[in-house]
Amino acid sequence: MAIISTLFEHANFAGASSTSNSASFRYYWNRYTGSQNDLYSSMMANGGGDRGNVYAFEHIDFSGRYASLNVGGAYNTAWWSYFGDDFNDQVSSSLIVARSPVQLETEVALRAQVVPRFSSIFDAKTFGKPVSRKGDPRLYATYFPSYDRNSALLTIDQKLNVKVRIPLKIEELPVWTPWSKWDTIDIPDIDTLEKLRWSDYEATVRYDVEFFVIDGKLQAAARWLRLHVEDGLLHDRVYEDLFPQLMDAAQSVTDAFQSALALFAMGRFSDVYLLPGRPPSMNLAGENGSYDDDVTLVIVRA
Amino acid sequence: MSDCNDPKHRPDGNTDRRRDAILQALLLQRSGAVEHRERISHSEAAPASVGGAFLSMLPLAGPGMVEHAVQELREHLQNGSGSIDDICQSWSAVERCLCGAELEELRSQVFRRLYPEEALGTCHARHGDVALGGR
Numbered sequence: 001m002a003i004i005s006t007l008f009e010h011a012n013f014a015g016a017s018s019t020s021n022s023a024s025f026r027y028y029w030n031r032y033t034g035s036q037n038d039l040y041s042s043m044m045a046n047g048g049g050d051r052g053n054v055y056a057f058e059h060i061d062f063s064g065r066y067a068s069l070n071v072g073g074a075y076n077t078a079w080w081s082y083f084g085d086d087f088n089d090q091v092s093s094s095l096i097v098a099r100s101p102v103q104l105e106t107e108v109a110l111r112a113q114v115v116p117r118f119s120s121i122f123d124a125k126t127f128g129k130p131v132s133r134k135g136d137p138r139l140y141a142t143y144f145p146s147y148d149r150n151s152a153l154l155t156i157d158q159k160l161n162v163k164v165r166i167p168l169k170i171e172e173l174p175v176w177t178p179w180s181k182w183d184t185i186d187i188p189d190i191d192t193l194e195k196l197r198w199s200d201y202e203a204t205v206r207y208d209v210e211f212f213v214i215d216g217k218l219q220a221a222a223r224w225l226r227l228h229v230e231d232g233l234l235h236d237r238v239y240e241d242l243f244p245q246l247m248d249a250a251q252s253v254t255d256a257f258q259s260a261l262a263l264f265a266m267g268r269f270s271d272v273y274l275l276p277g278r279p280p281s282m283n284l285a286g287e288n289g290s291y292d293d294d295v296t297l298v299i300v301r302a
Numbered sequence: 303m304s305d306c307n308d309p310k311h312r313p314d315g316n317t318d319r320r321r322d323a324i325l326q327a328l329l330l331q332r333s334g335a336v337e338h339r340e341r342i343s344h345s346e347a348a349p350a351s352v353g354g355a356f357l358s359m360l361p362l363a364g365p366g367m368v369e370h371a372v373q374e375l376r377e378h379l380q381n382g383s384g385s386i387d388d389i390c391q392s393w394s395a396v397e398r399c400l401c402g403a404e405l406e407e408l409r410s411q412v413f414r415r416l417y418p419e420e421a422l423g424t425c426h427a428r429h430g431d432v433a434l435g436g437r
Contacts, residue, residue: 075436212347285436
């Protein structure tokens with residue numbers, strides 16, 4: 001199952017090129033740095049009789065917009081002679097995903113399955129607490145991040161609003177100043193204090209979920225929790241309040257995935273992997289998309 | 303004796319200006335928030351089958367290594383014994399190091415092996431047009 005692809009500097013396969021071969025790997029990635037970054041204008045892929053998908057991404061971490069090629073379906077060789085003015089000279093990373101024989105694979109678009117369940121779990125866990133979701137979570141595949149270099153993970157990315165109540169007992173606020181280091185300012189009166197009493201903080205929580213096969217059984221587990229809290233005086237307090245609660249919720253996330261995968265309990269599987277975006281149409285030579293349009297789970301029967 | 307660094311002992315006009323300056327400093331003091339990250343659980347699964355490379359236009363080979371790789375590539379191409387994997391491996395190593403006539407000569411031979419000849423020759427986009435195709 002080797003898929004070959006080449007990116008070219010100019011339209012119509014001209015100029016400098018960069019060729020990759022998935023060889024025996026499921027995933028083969030390239031990150032383009034230096035003068036290869038934002039260089040490419042056209043792309044070609046050949047399946048040589050095997051199935052695969054090739055993605056050219058806007059950003060170096062396999063995120064942003066992408067142009068893809070599908071080989072081994074209706075077409076054995078596929079190409080973008082020109083990415084178009086909107087995507088010309090924008091490619092910063094690429095990914096080849098070598099597919100298994102079509103009769104062994106099942107594709108599942110995860111967004112429709114995951115978003116309602118996650119939202120419901122999150123709302124139940126935070127009921128009555130000063131933290132709320134801002135809209136629905138985004139879903140995308142995170143490939144080989146710096147903190148887990150050999151993993152392809154499903155990321156659930158949820159923006160939050162956190163209301164923080166500043167205690168009334170505060171009469172002075174400690175501040176750091178360039179001229180006298182630690183200093184204090186007085187809070188002048190009760191009206192000012194009332195204005196300062198509640199503060200909204202924006203935060204983003206990300207759960208990275210891994211799908212894997214053990215002894216032929218399909219499984220999933222939340223592997224990483226990432227929390228970003230916006231800057232501000234109470235950043236540390238928001239983080240300290242929020243992080244343990246989100247860590248507790250991780251087990252519920254794992255349980256929800258395991259419960260959903262019970263649908264596959266009767267089968268035996270050899271592999272599971274992730275495709276960025278919506279399930280590719282193998283009847284098309286290629287597609288445009290964005291990494292957070294969806295995530296496609298591909299399950300391979302043993 | 304009063305301490306002039308103690309804000310409680312400063313005249314009122316100075317206190318206001320100082321408070322403004324301090325409030326400004328307060329807004330700036332937490333710049334650069336970072337993402338907090340923690341592993342929830344360790345993987346018991348076999349690692350994914352992954353290969354990859356960071357690529358830049360800078361040649362990564364030392365003196366003589368490019369010539370050796372080009373020679374190897376020519377052998378794979380000329381005697382026809384080289385597999386697609388062999389050709390692809392040799393070509394990937396040298397394609398960013400070549401230029402001029404040598405690049406054009408080898409590239410046309412390599413791409414004839416990697417891609418159907420008609421694909422490279424007949425699927426050109428007009429200037430500015432997005433062009434997607436397959437065969």
